[in-house]
Each structure stands twice: as structure tokens, then as C-alpha cells.
Amino acid sequence: MKTLVVNPYLPIPARCTKIVSQTELEKLFRFEFLGKTIQENFDYLPGQFLELSIPGFGEAPFSITSTPTKKEYFEFCVRKVGTVTGALHDLKEGKKVGIRGPFGNGFPLNDLKGRDIIVIAGGLGLVPLRSLINYILDKRDKFGALKILYGTKQPKELLFRDELKAWEERKDVELLITVDAVPEGQEWSGNVGVVTTLIPKVEMHKDYTAVICGPPIMYKFVLRKLDGKLREDLIFLSLERRMRCGIGKCGHCAIGPKYTCLDGPVFSYEEIKNLQGAI
Amino acid sequence: MPLIKKQKIPLLVDKMLKKFDVIGPVPKDEKYVFSKVSRGEEVFLGYDTSILPPKKIFFPQEETLITFKKDEQLEFKPALEDGTPSKTDGDRKFVIFGVHACDIHAILTLDKQFMEVYPDPYYISKRARSLIIGVSCREPKETCFCGIMGTYTVEKGFDLFLEQIDEDEFYVIVGSDEGRKLLSAYPDFFEASTEETLEKLRKVLKEKDEKFADSVSITGLPTLLEQEFDSVNGEIWEELGEKCLGCGTCCLVCPTCFCFNVVDKVELSGKEGLTKRVWDSCLLADFAVIAGGFNFRPTQTSRIRYRIYHKLKYELERGGILGCVGCGRCNIACPAGIKMQDVIKKIKGE
Ligand SMILES: Cc1cc2nc3c(=O)[nH]c(=O)nc-3n(C[C@H](O)[C@H](O)[C@H](O)COP(=O)(O)OP(=O)(O)OC[C@H]3O[C@@H](n4cnc5c(N)ncnc54)[C@H](O)[C@@H]3O)c2cc1C
Numbered sequence: 307m308k309t310l311v312v313n314p315y316l317p318i319p320a321r322c323t324k325i326v327s328q329t330e331l332e333k334l335f336r337f338e339f340l341g342k343t344i345q346e347n348f349d350y351l352p353g354q355f356l357e358l359s360i361p362g363f364g365e366a367p368f369s370i371t372s373t374p375t376k377k378e379y380f381e382f383c384v385r386k387v388g389t390v391t392g393a394l395h396d397l398k399e400g401k402k403v404g405i406r407g408p409f410g411n412g413f414p415l416n417d418l419k420g421r422d423i424i425v426i427a428g429g430l431g432l433v434p435l436r437s438l439i440n441y442i443l444d445k446r447d448k449f450g451a452l453k454i455l456y457g458t459k460q461p462k463e464l465l466f467r468d469e470l471k472a473w474e475e476r477k478d479v480e481l482l483i484t485v486d487a488v489p490e491g492q493e494w495s496g497n498v499g500v501v502t503t504l505i506p507k508v509e510m511h512k513d514y515t516a517v518i519c520g521p522p523i524m525y526k527f528v529l530r531k532l533d534g535k536l537r538e539d540l541i542f543l544s545l546e547r548r549m550r551c552g553i554g555k556c557g558h559c560a561i562g563p564k565y566t567c568l569d570g571p572v573f574s575y576e577e578i579k580n581l582q583g584a585i
Numbered sequence: 586m587p588l589i590k591k592q593k594i595p596l597l598v599d600k601m602l603k604k605f606d607v608i609g610p611v612p613k614d615e616k617y618v619f620s621k622v623s624r625g626e627e628v629f630l631g632y633d634t635s636i637l638p639p640k641k642i643f644f645p646q647e648e649t650l651i652t653f654k655k656d657e658q659l660e661f662k663p664a665l666e667d668g669t670p671s672k673t674d675g676d677r678k679f680v681i682f683g684v685h686a687c688d689i690h691a692i693l694t695l696d697k698q699f700m701e702v703y704p705d706p707y708y709i710s711k712r713a714r715s716l717i718i719g720v721s722c723r724e725p726k727e728t729c730f731c732g733i734m735g736t737y738t739v740e741k742g743f744d745l746f747l748e749q750i751d752e753d754e755f756y757v758i759v760g761s762d763e764g765r766k767l768l769s770a771y772p773d774f775f776e777a778s779t780e781e782t783l784e785k786l787r788k789v790l791k792e793k794d795e796k797f798a799d800s801v802s803i804t805g806l807p808t809l810l811e812q813e814f815d816s817v818n819g820e821i822w823e824e825l826g827e828k829c830l831g832c833g834t835c836c837l838v839c840p841t842c843f844c845f846n847v848v849d850k851v852e853l854s855g856k857e858g859l860t861k862r863v864w865d866s867c868l869l870a871d872f873a874v875i876a877g878g879f880n881f882r883p884t885q886t887s888r889i890r891y892r893i894y895h896k897l898k899y900e901l902e903r904g905g906i907l908g909c910v911g912c913g914r915c916n917i918a919c920p921a922g923i924k925m926q927d928v929i930k931k932i933k934g935e
């Protein structure tokens with residue numbers, strides 16, 4: 307038996323270079339590793355995640371929302387829900403955190419290249435999908451059609467508004483947005499209804515590849531709407547589970563015999579269709 | 586193959602103590618625990634089962650992973666030596682003397698979990714310094730079901746294995762080069778076996794099959810479980826869910842359970858602290874809760890069903906290894922009287 311040098315539990319310091327408020331609860335954080343060569347050599351796939359550590363508060367997994375085509379930094383978009391996310395929301399530009407990763411499989415770029423793609427995002431699900439969308443847009447000729455369906459509970463929860471606008475204006479992207487409801491005092495002239503109501507509004511042939519991410523309850527309904535329309539091996543879902551280690555050791559993220567952190571977070575529908583407790 | 590006389594074993598341990606730390610089963614309040622010994626006589630090879638399995642040596646209940654400095658001084662350092670048997674001499678090897686076959690199977694399961702894919706340096710730092718000397722069990726305790734799991738014998742995962750062939754003799758099986766080296770390092774304690782001892786060994790092993798093997802086996806269990814998830818017989822999960830208190834004790838005593846939580850602790854100064862891992866249990870209500878409060882296993886029924894599936898099906902599917910070795914510790918520890926072998930028998934319709 308050989309003793310090891312690599313320690314997958316050891317965070318590497320990174321500095322926060324920019325914070326942009328997105329909504330009441332979400333902020334976009336830009337980071338750079340302290341060592342220039344570390345940052346230059348840092349590579350990842352859209353759909354992978356990192357463990358972010360704020361010493362004393364703890365560690366939590368976050369999807370990388372930037373695209374690997376931008377080498378100078380990486381970004382998270384984080385909702386404030388508890389201890390670590392609360393401490394992160396209190397962080398100021400210039401301050402440091404610890405980072406481990408990237409972990410997980412990421413979106414299957416090989417299955418996506420050359421294909422027509424439909425992206426379906428619910429709420430915070432847009433965070434990892436933004437990485438994929440911007441990756442596709444940066445390498446536009448490598449991919450076919452790109453249709454994006456995005457839904458949130460209410461208009462004020464929409465993320466990345468500037469980018470949504472830019473995507474909407476592009477001829478090579480079809481973007482449809484909807485909100486579940488429009489509470490009094492908020493302005494909205496677009497679609498109203500859950501994200502599944504957008505599916506019949508877009509034209510798709512059987513060979514479209516679907517990439518889906520949203521809150522746990524969303525998957526069932528989206529899959530029901532897509533049933534029979536697309537190939538099961540070409541529907542990809544990015545799943546969330548509780549995670550502590552990110553490296554297949556702590557057991558928290560298990561779905562049956564699979565570990566979301568190792569075998570996922572992206573699974574094809576074919577792979578998990580019969581998996582107990584997946585959807 | 587060599588032989589060792591029972592009365593020579595404490596003397597061998599005394600000799601080994603000059604070079605190694607030795608951890609063995611010792612009596613404690615009418616039960617047994619694996620503990621560091623300072624004299625060979627302390628090792629009690631006639632023990633039935635230990636409260637905690639040897640797992641705690643490689644994967645302690647609490648273990649510091651990282652020490653850190655906060656804020657502008659931010660820095661992370663690995664804390665590798667914490668919790669290892671010998672703190673003063675990090676490279677000193679240690680011998681775990683007297684591990685039963687079922688617990689050796691469990692170590693193989695842990696090896697798979699901690700040494701593959703992202704190898705775990707904390708586990709490996711201790712495991713790489715360990716020598717394992719197994720010892721046979723002569724009678725199954727009434728709580729044990731190694732007969733069902735097929736774990737009352739073991740072929741690998743040890744350096745030496747002592748198979749008792751009569752009241753005062755053990756046949757020594759060599760399981761590794763390190764084991765072979767032990768034999769040549771302590772030649773005075775072993776003697777060569779004869780045709781007669783081999784005959785005794787064969788007889789003992791045959792009797793063992795009669796004594797330990799169960800009419801129920803785990804063959805076909807994963808397939809049966811595939812069908813039982815929420816079918817008509819789903820009742821057995823409801824029944825278990827109602828009984829189980831969700832205390833998590835079964836996981837704490839289990840030799841194959843590896844789940845852990847990770848927590849930060851800040852020193853009084855507020856400037857530095859540490860990140861440690863602590864044993865966790867999938868039977869605790871919040872084990873699979875995510876932000877927003879959504880629980881992927883919201884009922885005790887779903888949680889105990891998950892544990893049993895993990896033990897009897899998922900672990901086999903993942904790595905072809907056992908998630909349960911039939912050691913019976915959970916049976917002894919469970920305040921609700923849930924017995925794993927009863928669950929197996931029920932699923933198998935026996
Ligand atoms: C692969 C992956 C990618 C992710 N990507 C993102 C992302 O891009 N952006 C983002 O904002 N989030 C993301 N998340 C979710 C994020 O990891 C969690 O929001 C974060 O872990 C919460 O940590 P916290 O310390 O702030 O919350 P905690 O203080 O741990 O708790 C937050 C909430 O979780 C629940 N909870 C936690 N622990 C318990 C418990 N013991 N008992 C009961 N309830 C409990 C409660 O509802 C609580 O309010 C991702 C998760 C995964 C697995």
C-alpha cells in the first residue's frame with residue numbers, strides 16, 4: 307500500500323473579486339485562485355460543482371455558473387438559505403474563501419455536440435445551465451439549435467436579467483420565460499404558468515437533446531410532458547442531493563447505488579428511470 | 586504451514602510489542618473492546634464479539650481533517666496524524682491481533698470505500714501501517730448471522746489468520762508477504778505442521794460449516810429486493826418504519842457503515858480552528874435534507890428501507906462487496922429489537 311500525497315479534502319484559497327446582487331435572495335460571486343498558475347490551470351466542465359469553504363462556518367457544494375471558456379475567474383450564484391450561504395452573502399469583495407474541486411461529471415458535451423438542444427430550467431436550476439448555455443454560445447458552430455425554457459415563481463426572482471435579454475435578442479437562440487404567478491406590485495407582460503406550459507410552445511423533433519435542472523418536484527412534471535417526445539438516453543437531468551464530501555465517501559448524496567457527487571449530478575433519464583428514489 | 590501453541594501467543598504478543606503497537610480484544614464490563622495493550626496476556630482471543638468493530642482504528646468516530654486560519658490569514662492545512670494509534674511515532678506500524686473473519690470482510694468493504702476513486706489519505710495513513718492477524722470463531726453467538734452472509738470464513742484481507750484446531754493449538758494461515766515476514770521474524774514461536782495437524786484442520790473446517798452455515802442464504806436477495814421495494818410485501822418496510830426509533834445506534838456499531846458528517850470548530854481566539862468528520866447515520870431524520878427543507882427520505886420507513894437496501898443490495902451492485910457481514914452488532918444494540926436476519930428471512934419468505 308502506498309501512502310498518498312494528494313488530499314481531496316484540502317481547500318485551496320481563492321479571492322472574491324466581484325459581487326453582484328441578483329435578486330432579494332441571490333448574489334453572483336466571482337472568484338480567482340490566489341496563485342496565478344493555479345487559476346490558469348484550473349479547468350472544469352459546465353455542470354460540475356465546487357465545495358466552497360468559509361472557515362468556521364463550514365463547507366457547501368455550489369454549481370459553477372461561469373463557463374470554462376472564461377479562464378480568468380469562476381463564478382457562483384448563491385441563494386441565502388443557511389449558515390454557509392449566509393456567511394457567503396456577508397462576504398465583501400477582496401475577501402478569501404477555500405475551494406475544492408471540481409467534482410461531479412458535468413453535462414455530457416459529447417452527447418450535445420452537433421445536436422439540437424433544449425434547456426429547461428426552473429428557479430435556481432438556471433445556475434448550472436447558464437454555464438452550459440454560455441459555453442454553447444462561445445462555441446456556437448459546434449452545436450445545433452438552442453432553445454431555452456426558464457420559469458420562476460414570480461418576476462422578481464428572475465436571475466441574470468442582462469444575459470436573458472442578450473439571449474433573447476440572438477437569432478440563434480429561442481428563449482421562452484414564464485412565471486408561476488404575478489403578485490401585486492410586480493410588473494410582467496410575459497407568460498404566466500409553470501415551466502411545463504412552455505414545452506408545447508416550442509417545436510422539437512425526436513432527436514433533440516434535453517438538459518433539465520430545477521427544484522426536486524419539477525422533474526416529474528417535465529418528464530411527463532416530454533414523455534414519448536424525446537429519446538430517454540438524450541434527456542439529461544442535473545440532480546441535487548445533500549452533500550458533505552463531494553468525493554463519494556460520506557454517503558449523504560446516495561440515490562440507491564449511485565452517488566450524486568461521483569456518478570452525477572448529471573444523469574440521463576434512461577440511467578435513473580428505474581432507480582428507487584431518484585425522481 | 587506452521588502451527589502455534591495457545592500458551593505461546595501472549596509471549597509472541599509481548600515480543601511484538603517491542604516493535605509494534607498491538608491492539609486486541611480485551612474484556613470490559615462483561616463485554617469486549619478492541620484496545621491498545623501493553624502486555625500479551627491482555628489479549629483475549631476467546632471473545633465473542635467486540636462492542637465496536639476494528640473500524641474505529643482506521644476511521645475514528647471523530648477525526649480532524651483540516652486545520653485552518655480564518656479571514657485575512659486564511660490558510661488550510663491537512664491534519665493527518667490525529668487519532669492514529671501512535672501519535673509520537675507516525676511511522677510505527679501496529680498489529681490488530683485477533684480479528685474475526687466477519688470483521689475482516691468488513692475491512693475489505695471499507696478498503697473499497699476509502700481507497701478507491703478519490704483515495705482517502707486519512708484512512709490510508711492508518712490502514713497502510715496496520716497488520717491484521719485474524720482469529721477464528723468457534724461458536725456463533727445467538728445474535729450473529731455470518732452463516733447467512735457466508736462470512737464465517739475469509740480468504741484475504743489479513744496478514745496472518747489463526748484457525749483454532751483444538752484446545753491449545755492454532756493453525757496459521759499466511760495471507761500476505763508481510764505475514765510471511767512476521768513468521769520469519771519470530772521463528773521461536775511457531776512450529777511446523779504435520780499430516781496430523783492438517784487432518785485436524787480439515788475436520789475443524791468441516792465441523793465449522795455444520796455449526797455456522799444457515800439454511801437461508803443471500804443468493805438471489807438483490808433480485809428479490811428489486812421486486813419488494815413498494816410492492817405488496819412493502820408492508821415489511823412499513824412495519825420496520827413503525828418500530829425503528831431513528832436513533833442511529835445500529836450505524837455506530839456497524840463495521841461497514843462509513844457515512845460521516847463534516848463540521849467546523851473555531852478555537853476560542855476566533856482566529857483558527859479545525860474541520861473534522863464525525864460518524865453519521867442514514868437513519869437520522871435529517872440525513873438527506875437539502876436547503877429549503879426538502880427531505881429525500883422523509884419517513885422512517887423510507888430511511889430504514891434505504892439502510893437495508895444499501896447493506897443487502899446497493900453495496901453489492903456498486904463494488905461486488907458485502908454491505909453487511911452478519912456480525913450481529915446492530916441486533917445487540919437496537920433498542921427497538923430490530924434484527925437484520927429476521928428481515929432477510931422475511932424477504933426470502935422463510
Ligand atoms: C451539486 C450541488 C450544486 C448546488 N449548486 C448551488 C448553487 O449553484 N447555488 C445555490 O444557491 N445552491 C446550490 N446548491 C445548494 C447549496 O449547496 C445549499 O444551499 C447549501 O449547502 C446550504 O448550506 P448552508 O450552510 O447555507 O445551509 P444550512 O445552514 O446547512 O441549511 C440550510 C437549509 O437547509 C435545510 N437543512 C440543512 N440542514 C438541516 C438539518 N440538519 N435539519 C433540517 N434541515 C436542514 C434547512 O431547510 C435549512 O434552512 C447546490 C447543491 C448541490 C448538491
Ligand code: SF4
Nearest residue numbers: 839909910912913915
Ligand atoms: S448491518 Fe448489522 S449485522 Fe450487518 S455488518 Fe452492520 S452491524 Fe453487523
Ligand code: SF4
Nearest residue numbers: 829830832833835919
Ligand atoms: S438501532 Fe434500531 S431503532 Fe435505532 S435506528 Fe437502528 S434500527 Fe432504528
Ligand code: FES
Nearest residue numbers: 552555556557567
Ligand atoms: S457528497 Fe459525500 S458521498 Fe457524495
